[in-house]
Amino acid sequence: MSETDRRPAPSDQPASPGPEPVADILGGRSRQAAGISVMRQAALVPVIILLIIVGSFVNSAFFTVSNMTGIGEQVSSLGVVVVGESLILLIGGMDLSLEGTYGLAPMVAAWLIVPVTAYGSGLLLSPYLAILVLLLVGAVIGTVNGLLIVKGRLNGFIVTLGMTVVLAGLQLGIVGGNSVFNLPPAFTYLGSGTIGTVPVSLIVAALIFIVVGLFLRYHRTGRAIYAVGGSLEAARAAGIKVDRIRIGVYVAGSVLAAVGGLMEAGRVSAVTGQQGYQEGIIFSVFAAAVIGGVSLKGGRGNMVGAASGVVLLGLVQNILDLSQVSNYWIEAVTGGVILVALILARVIGGEAAAE
């Protein structure tokens, strides 16, 4: 924020020289704490390994490069939304409408690109401008949610539930319930392009996880997010601009959901009316975040956990696809497996996990 009032850090306070027993204990303690937190973060690794073994038995095509990159491509759009939802969960909020944004933002962008005959607006906007609009749509939705929840003091659950339905309605409304195909390569590159054999979407999603993870750990605003989620009142009393951070996080979450939507549209080379709300992706988003140890109560969780939650979910989905479970049963099985994964995460991660 303001750099003008920068003053010398108060490290020149009277410090008694001499032996420093505190430091010893500190070293031991922080190493131990770091050990525990790494263990917590890595809690899902055994489960993921187990899944890979199971998958290899189920189908020999499972543990192949092409299948693995396929999983990567499939989960990256979900992963980007999970990053957004995790940020919102960390400040102690929740946003159900991310699935609406995930569908509507790419739909608006696609609608601006394609001609009227393909159910577009006829504006024939450049795909680059359209992507800008897509980000803007995300930002506007996030701002509205944030203002209603933070300034309007409305309940986040009900606001974003209502918003979900509004967004899904708009998504169908502007194209009369049709799907938009024939999208320009610039628009689908993020979702379907590859660098070598690696999908662009996977690289971008991984970068987003890393950047947001570092931001949360080493940036003052990232730390303020943990403070706000841990205790709103304490953060306020410490002079943190609580409202600004909360609204900002809602905006960031929605923009990330829009980016995730763009990836998905690129992957399937179309924007359908079903994308987002009617697919019900919000359940997977919450499941991945919570399995990954992001607390629904706020203030607890990190990107390593969230990423492993996403990977776990992707593996389960893929194994079920390969094991040829009947289409009618696949949802029941997926839901059951997610519940089991939640229980496992709780058992392995201890008290704090999965709450």
Place this chain on the structure above:
Amino acid sequence: MTTTDPSAALTASPVVEAVGVHKRFGSTRALRGIDLALQPGRCLGLVGRNGAGKSTLVSILSGIYPADAGEVRLYGAPAPPLADVDAWRGKLATVYQHSMVVPTLTVAENVFLGHQPRRGGVVDWRGMREQARQVMLDWGFSIDVRQTCASLTVEQRQVVEIARALAAGTRCLLLDEPTAALERDAVQRLFVRVRQLVASGVAVLYISHHLEEVFEICQDVAVIRDGELVLTAPTAQVSKEQLVTAMVGAPRGSDTAEPALAVPARAADAARLALAEAPPCLVVDRVSAQAARGSLREVSLQVRPGERVGVTGLLSAGVATLARVVAGADRWQSGQVLLDGQRLTPGRRDLALRAGMGYIPEDRQAEGFVKLLSVAENTTMTITDWLARRLGWLSPRSRAAAARPLARRLSIVSAGLGQPVGELSGGNQQKVTVARAIVRRPKLIVAITPTRGVDVASKSLLLAELAEITAESGAGLLLATDELSDLVICDRVIVLVRGEQFTEFTNPPFDREALISATEGLRSGDGSSGDSRPAGPAAAEGQEPA
């Protein structure tokens, strides 16, 4: 009482007994071989510094934690397994400092929470109300059992909790710092109730930081230090000095009686007093504010650099409101607050902080720290803008470097700067809150009841530290408190009555009696030591006692 008296047959034997109880938390030995017995019809005071093991002992006696070694005996028999909630019910009840009533339910529902009287399988509402009323009547409590607990005062909620325990037939009460949130009058009424309970044969364990309370109502006293009972004696046979010595450990100098009263008379104090001629750093100009916990009406005051100004009054007098308004934590409706000549925006804590306002909030559990975050992070939460490098990136190392000198200076006892503050004892949590306020080198420190729930030794350390910081840095101090012993470090004390400035004491040391009568809205007839003078036009009103 309609309930049977299970202790009648065994009057001489203890109701609750801890035999050689050990408890470990990780590497910390919280309790080491505690032997403690509660006798029917006696009140045992349990005192000790923060972190000595009082809370752990209470948790074990009330069946929240198992003991690692040793056993708890109830009415002469081994205590039931922890999971068997029903077996514990009616045997013993704990009343905590923080209220455990459900605010949305009625008094009657709270009294019978979890085991409402039934009739044909459904809750017998009329019967429940009747029985609750009967309990209140039996024990001389006067609370309408039909109102919801949200509308009750802190004192009344405590009564509801005691009534809940009694309704279950409990003959043993553990009171964990019951007076921490009560006003003086309410404390006296609580004492009357406790005496009444003890007289009827109930065994009471009374935990408090206030030694004078222990002397007032306890027959016996036990001192716990570092997980061991170091002294158990009838209250009549020990002196306050002996208790303090036992609590602190090593024999101490002359300041044993009331350590908090030892005002730090340091060389820096001379420099501080020289600042008294400087223009005020804080000007509060006819501020009026509406607040649930006490409104303000046209309050004006000034604090000069280095000056320590106390504000006190009854709970509803607006003392905390004034401090919150000044700190930027609450809005105000009219008037203005200036810090170093700069006008502050109502209710903007972030702007107040940047203008140089340090803030030690009243409710440290809610506002003082983020319990999941580390000591270092909480301590430096107010200065992340100073610590951050380009683009706001912040290294944990610079945080630790900034926090370490303060942690050492305030002797914050933790397993390291990386330990979450939620795991520290109450006194150390409060030190973190203080560190967070002073780390930014404020021009003015606003502190609300900074020593509440803090043990005697930490209390004097905190007060001395606040005094020293103001002396060193020339920061002003606005100390809002209802604990009169906090006021020893103040140069002036302003007394609020019903949101208005009632009088001001300008000559320390302040006379306790005069202060108390002033908070009640009574004019003391020319106080012996405290030079009391009426303050402004507001003095005409508020004459009648509250």
